[in-house]
Amino acid sequence: MSTTIVTPGLRLGKTSDLQAGPGTYIRDGFIYASTLGTLKQFATPAAAAAEDETDPDPRPTLFVAPRKELSSVPQVGSTVIGKVLRINTRFASVAIMMVDSRPCKEDYLGVIRIQDVRATEKDNVQIYKSFRPGDIVRAQVISLGDARSYYLSTAQNELGVILAQSLAGETLVPVSWETMQCPKTHAIEYRKCAKPY
Structure with a gap:
C-alpha cells in the first residue's frame, strides 16, 4: 500500500495495469487523480493467483482518499x-x-x-x-x-x-x-x- 499525496489531474498509471477506484478518473487509457488526497493501492486477492478465473479482473485498484483539511480554530490574537x-x-x-x-x-x-x-x-x-x-x-x-x-x-x-x-x-x-x-x-x-x- 502506498501513501503518496496526489493533486487533481496527476497521472497515476495505465488502465492496462491498474483499476480506477474512488477519487480517480480515466482518460485515454490512463488513470488520473480527481481530488487532493492520499494515493492508496490495494492488490486484489486474485493478484497473487492470476490464474484464478473466479475474479475476472486481477489488477490492483487505485483510489485517492480525500485529505482532511485542518479546521481553523480561533486563538488569542487571531x-x-x-x-x-x-x-x-x-x-x-x-x-x-x-x-x-x-x-x-x-x-x-x-x-x-x-x-x-x-x-x-x-x-x-x-x-x-x-x-x-x-x-x-x-x-x-x-x-x-x-x-x-x-x-x-x-x-x-x-x-x-x-x-x-x-x-x-x-x-x-x-x-x-x-x-x-x-x-x-x-x-x-x-x-x-x-x-x-
Whole structure:
C-alpha cells in the first residue's frame, strides 16, 4: 500500500495495469487523480493467483482518499471575519466565518462587548450605532471567553464593519470611521467602520 499525496489531474498509471477506484478518473487509457488526497493501492486477492478465473479482473485498484483539511480554530490574537447575528445594549453576537484568512469548518460564536468596540471614548459607545444584524465585521480575538463564545475586539483602526447593507438594500459606503452612506438614498447610517487596507 502506498501513501503518496496526489493533486487533481496527476497521472497515476495505465488502465492496462491498474483499476480506477474512488477519487480517480480515466482518460485515454490512463488513470488520473480527481481530488487532493492520499494515493492508496490495494492488490486484489486474485493478484497473487492470476490464474484464478473466479475474479475476472486481477489488477490492483487505485483510489485517492480525500485529505482532511485542518479546521481553523480561533486563538488569542487571531484576526477573524464574522457576521453579526444579533445586538443588545451590552454586546453584539458574531458568527465567526474566517480565522486568519482561512474558512472555518465548525461554527464558532464571538461576542463584541461594548467596552471592546473602540479604543477611545468607550463611555459613549452605543452598540446599535456600531453594528447591525447582518453586518460583516473584521475583529481580533482578545480572549477565549466562556464555553459559549470568544471575546472579540474592534478597537483598532483596521477592525470593524467591512460590509453592510442599507435599509434600502444597497451596499453601504464608508464615509468616516463611524458612518456609512447608502449610494441610492444618500442616507447616513452609523457603524464602527474598519479602515480599508
